[in-house]
């Protein structure tokens with residue numbers, strides 16, 4: 002892990018912040034890319050010399066390209082790129098106020114799916130410059146999907162479609178990048194206690210916490226960070242999506 006230089010989109014909050022902490026905790030270096038400058042800069046100063054924050058909007062082609070160059074300047078290389086930037090917008094296909102707003106659907110796809118691909122393609126291009134390790138490996142890309150990719154709930158056509166897209170691109174990207182020694186994986190989290198869920202009322206959180214088979218609780222962000230470290234450290238993991246969900250199968 003002390004050779005790892007990771008870029009983490011959405012690194013200012015929730016699962017991304019936990020990932021940054023886990024990588025630095027294991028001896029690696031991390032650049033957090035996020036549009037939330039306040040939280041991003043605060044976490045970078047907390048994590049010290051092994052961490053940097055670069056402001057970035059993953060949906061903006063030119064801005065992410067510029068952020069990539071600044072991120073490369075921070076530690077001179079990138080060996081792992083983890084996409085955690087995401088939003089969870091909810092609306093039914095036809096709700097009380099009429100048809101699902103189309104811009105809401107497009108925004109979900111733009112941030113969760115296009116944004117993940119945008120970071121991955123730019124990171125993979127930079128990884129091609131890395132010298133291969135003994136296994137021929139130059140880097141690893143990790144996307145964040147969701148169990149909603151498989152069991153989307155009412156009100157989640159946009160979110161589930163965006164996450165289904167993430168799951169769908171893992172294998173073709175792994176195939177595209179295999180010759181360069183770059184692995185591509187995704188994690189499909191169940192229900193994790195992050196600012197995304199902390200906004201729900203307490204009874205709703207408790208109801209969700211009863212859903213996993215075992216353990217009967219919400220996932221802890223540090224458990225996501227530990228899974229990221231496991232994927233980074235396991236060269237034989239490639240081309241698939243790992244559910245990290247306490248056995249939950251949403252109804």
Ligand SMILES: NC(=O)c1ccc[n+]([C@@H]2O[C@H](COP(=O)([O-])OP(=O)(O)OC[C@H]3O[C@@H](n4cnc5c(N)ncnc54)[C@H](O)[C@@H]3O)[C@@H](O)[C@H]2O)c1
Nearest residue numbers: 011014015016036037058059086087147190192193195197
């Ligand atoms: N929390 C859960 O239970 C859960 C479950 C399944 C999947 N996920 C997924 O995990 C990822 C992280 O979620 P979280 O719970 O940590 O949420 P969060 O809201 O705590 O963090 C998301 C981060 O993404 C950043 N972000 C959003 N849009 C961005 C953009 N366009 N460019 C750059 N940064 C942007 C936000 O500023 C924020 O810091 C998301 O993709 C989410 O869909 C979360």
